[in-house]
Amino acid sequence: MKMVEEEVVIVGAGIAGMATGVALQRLGIQALILEKSQGLRATGAALTLTSNAWLALDALGVAHKLSSLYAPLKMGFVTDVGTGATQAISHGGATGIEEGPRTVHRKTLLEALADELPIGAIRFSSHIDVIETQVQDGSPIPVIHLSDGTVIKSKILIGCDGVHSIVARWLGLGSPVNSGRSAVRGLAVFPDGHGLKQESRQFVDVGLRAGFIPLSDKDVYWGLTCLSSPKGEIMAADPEVIRREVLENYVKDFPEIFKDMIQHSDLSTLTWAPLMYRYPWDIVFGNLRNGNVTLAGDAMHPMTPDLGQGGCAALEDAVVLGRHIGNSLIKNGGLVPGAIAQDLDGYVQERKWRVTWLVIGSYFSGWIQQGGSNRWMKFLRYVFYKYFFMRISSAVDYDCGKLPSVPFSSELDNSKKIE
Template sequence: MAGDGGGGAQEVVIVGGGIAGLATAVALRRVGVARGVVVLERHPELRATGAALSVFPNGWFALRALGVDHKLASRYDTYDTYVVGVRAVDRKSLLEALAEELPPGTIRFSSKLVSIHTEAAAASTSSSQTTTVVLRLSDGSVIRTKVLIGCDGVHSVVARWLGLSEPASCGRSAVRGLSVYPTGHGLKAELRQFLSEGLRAGWMPVTRTLVYWFLANNTVPAEAEAAGDPAKTLREVTENLARHMPSEYLDVVRHADLGNLSWSPLLYRNPLDVLTGNAAWGSVTVAGDAYHPMTPDMGQGGCTALEDAVVLARALSTAATPAEGVAAYVAERRRRAAWIVAGAYLSGWVQQGGTNVHGVRGYMVKLLRDRVFYRFVYPRLADTMWYNCGDLKVQRKKEAQNRNVMYGEPTKKLDCSTFHRSSL
């Protein structure tokens, strides 16, 4: 791809090779939306770093629609929280499971998007439906595409181009890590959580030898120096932030793999902007964290990204034009995404006793948390975790024939109708 204009033309370009990007590529191929789907990943290889993620039932419904659930279900046990079943999944394993479904060359590594502009398609009007999107990469190459999907994370270039608001800090940060026990950890398959003033911590076994743990804290000055240094981060957690935590929690933390340890601010997009913001322009849109970045307090970041992939692919496969498909996708996702972003923010703020809230106000927040939130509000939020985004239906034969020039060949139908709660 070196050289000016060396990228050529593509049917669909997805920016970002994380969960949202790879899932969207898999979904598009399964419904036959495009003969050529390209994923641009700025890193030189599939991102292997990162801790685990919680996959709730809504995530498994989406994974089933994508046809990859069987690769993961047998490797990770299900265990129940007090409201819903969940599996902790190694992020790397999920990315690999998705990448295996894509033909060689689909993911173009070391491909960093730097700018976007548009040009009118030949012999067409200036309508957004007949506009070509032109992408320039950091190596100088140029790619022209009919459909652009930004899955490039919280600081998305595509979201910024669309005019979505910049993600804001919620005043909290999170340390996340994977702890390794070569001979087995012996912990129960359950989510353990510890609450303190301005701090929430916990762990979740992933496999017999891996434990995912987290610590969410009110942002402190020490983060600026320690965040980029795993050793300093671990020392700050054990000697300062979590020093008063139970010894069993500290033991898990001390087994951390430094290569999978991170400390970063928790960002989110204003739910109102998710609901009303410009998440689509013609055949350009965003998915996952690029669309609805949220705090991790409901464990829904990865799950909603998987939902986006299924809904977007289905919308594009049934629409007359890519622009109509993108518009249908955004219309379907707006309300749910905004509600989950708001719910996650509220969940984190209340459970940590309120960010930087002290005295009588702090006491009232704790009272709200223990007497109201856990008993009445959180169960309602947990209902969203049973959401089924549906399957990837194949276009009818006549429709497919009419769209083959733009989209490509359909694939067989997947049915999630038997994927009930008891099977999770």
């Protein structure tokens, strides 16, 4: 058995885990990130980052590395497949961001974050067997047992390990639930260029919603959400079957331009997965912290993609969590295990209501838009768009704040061993 001591351990090298690692690095705290995969995972191919995410990336010091690579979206179009009617929409900026949202390659985002971390900060192929706590000097110390026999003691443990988080289970949170819908996503590649304008396109039909957004001159990100199919789990293992199933049974009445995206898909990027979310009351009343253990990203607040806020909220989490840990660092002259829990409570209190409303808004946005075509649903859809949609969409108009300045971080007792 090998015993290791770390200041902070982060479980999961996804967006939340990597961003949290960068936030702590800015404070002079080197975290160890445990990732069960053999390398950085880019499942999902791409994601759209709205103004709140860019403010978070700016606080982390990496926004400029990405904004120079991707053009902002200023306009989009939504087409009703049944009637052929098309409506223009504006992707105006907010909260000090004059330009619209940008859609980025997920892998590029992860690599930009990884480049800010020191060599060895990420430990790949790390599988957790057991999490426990040991009380030392009156303070609970997280202890992580890995399958290779390594035992890690840490002052703080942060679960950023996604929808099926082992850390969330340890905290006693209920499992995320299936929304009744699923999503197909992929990356279309045009070696000679696609010739599209930098605009988003959406297509809506009964029980279906799809769209695409150019990422570069050659890459286009596309997605389709639909009512869950019993074949979903089977098709998830075979990208060619996914493509054929979508073309033949889901978008046969869609415009040719969308079918062309599917035909040009890089099969290695195709995924079909159920859309999961956490019950709002589990977030509000659930145990999001126990001792010096807490959560961020999908481990805390899995949500459907209908507001495009899953990755954006994870970036917010990283900054807010870094701010509270940084304040604890400054206030106590170092990471003092007995004082950390109170500051983690401050993080939980600041985040739980915001992410709860994001989960609720995302779920109802998707349910209303894909809930059928009977009179009752049409009425609900009318009320939703007239009175609630703009309020929900304004969630992107949010600034999570900055990281605290730690000018004398080298003088703080950051390296004190766990006794």
